Amino acid sequence: MPDIRRTVDAVWRIEGARIIATLAKMTGDVGIAEDLAQEALVDALTQWPKSGVPRNAGAWLTAVAKRKAIDGWRRRERLDERYRAIAHDLEAAGDDEWQPIDDDVLRLIFIACHPVLSREAQVALILRVVGGLTTEEIARMLLVPLATVQQRIVRAKKTLSAARVPFAAPDPREWHGRLGAVLGVIYLIFTEGYAATSGDRWIRTELANEALRLGRVLAGLLPREPEVHGLAALMEFQASRFAARIGRNGTPILLADQDRSHWDRAQIERGRAALRTSDVLGRGRASYALQAAIAECHAIAASIDQTDWERIVLLYDALGRLVPSPVVELNRAIAVSMATGPANGLRIVDRLDSTGALRGSHLLPSVRGELLARLGRTEEARSELLTAAGLTANERESAVLRAKAAAL
Known part of the structure; x- marks a missing residue:
């Protein structure tokens, strides 16, 4: 059963959104769609250990959930016209009608x-x-x-x-x-x-x-919207690093330690092309295009030391004015620390800390711990890193933070 449960969980992670979207389209109700999908998952847990995992597990779950919907509608004493029509012709209806x-x-x-x-x-x-x-x-x-x-x-x-x-x-x-x-x-x-x-x-x-x-898909649907291309560019840049972000055992590898030869250069070029398209269509960069421009600075740099941190600071300045948020300000503090030194970055972090905007999040103490360590304030740095490790719910991230604290 544990193996089947893991299999069902894996199928759901990959196919869950499509299954619910299909059921919501069919039933017209998100809540009903979720309930039907969950019932199908229960059936999978009981049937797959005996029958084996279907070749197309997502289609199996969708078909089971659809049958449950039809059976439910047929059992109702009073079906409205819409449900009666769906229950009568659903199996014969095609999905090839045009959709915008x-x-x-x-x-x-x-x-x-x-x-x-x-x-x-x-x-x-x-x-x-x-x-x-x-x-x-x-x-x-x-x-x-x-x-x-x-x-x-x-x-x-x-x-x-x-x-x-x-x-x-x-x-x-x-x-x-x-x-x-x-x-x-x-x-x-x-x-x-x-x-x-x-x-x-x-x-x-x-x-x-x-x-x-x-x-x-959205970029193809709305090819004249600059921020659609800006978001696509941002995701392409960030996804290009996936192969270098984790070790063989799943251990996180931080940006400074990544083997950049493992970055997907074709994906980086797709990101740069999308960002150029956004720039051509837009009248100045908006939020996602600015974030994509920051990601581009990282993507084209040969190393952490050769990254254009001054430009990144300027881009964060613009982003912070456009969409001010504590997370943007925290990231700006990191960029400032790399461009002009950890003391300047720490002043920004302490100012942000005093507002209480990120209270309860591991993000602020993790950054503060890094900056304190660079300034040689070892005990304070260790305390901040351990605090951050206790606040994050990601086991891998917590382990990295604890290891950093232990290494000081």
Whole structure:
């Protein structure tokens, strides 16, 4: 059973978003789609040990969930016309009708970004349903209490249902109004894949790759939107380092220690091409293009020491004015420390610490510990690194921080 459970978990990580998107399209309700998918997973746990894992496990789960939906509708004493029609013709209906967004997962994201939901509710719902993240992971990512995330998701599902939001792709004229939210959640999914907030893996490759796939599809769908290309560029640059970011045993390898010959140069070039496209289309770089430009500085540098840190500081200055956030300011502090010395970076970190903006996050003490170590303040550095190790829920990251503290 443990082996089957691991297999089912692996299939769900890879196929879960597509399964729920397909079921949501069929049922018109995200909550029902999730329930059906979970019932199919229970069936897999009981049937696969006897019958073996199907060749196309994702299709098996989808088919089982669809049958459960049809059976449920047929058992109801009073079926409305819509459900009666679906239950009657679903098996004979084709999926080849034209759709303005010909990707079930991306279509679900656009639908969930309906203006009837708040931005916070949109993000929480999509991270749960499409990203497959737990509520605990979402809470850590968004730096909000767990109960807040749970309430947002429950209310979002109820609101979509009460407002009778159709589970069909919005009219293309509505896309621009939802684009900012769509880009935001795609990048949050990628971020969780790039640096997992919890668990025993440093990188959740399947999650990052799905976000990158969605970004590429979106760039094809909206080829004249500069920030779509900016986000695609950013993800291409960051994903190009995946092969060098972990050792054979899954141990994280930090940027300064990575073998840059293992970086994917073809992917870096795709990122540079996407950034050039964004620059041609736009009137000055916006948030994702600025972040992509920072990533490009790292991607083309021969080493940490040969990185253009002065340019990175300028780019963070622009990003901080455009979309101020404590995480952007913390990253700017790192860049400043590399450009002009750790004392200058530490002053920024201490100023940020005094605001309490990142209280409870491991990010600030981990950076502060690094800077203190570079300044020779060993005991303080060790204390900060151990504090950070205790705050992160990612086992790999915690081990790295503890090892750094022990090495001081």
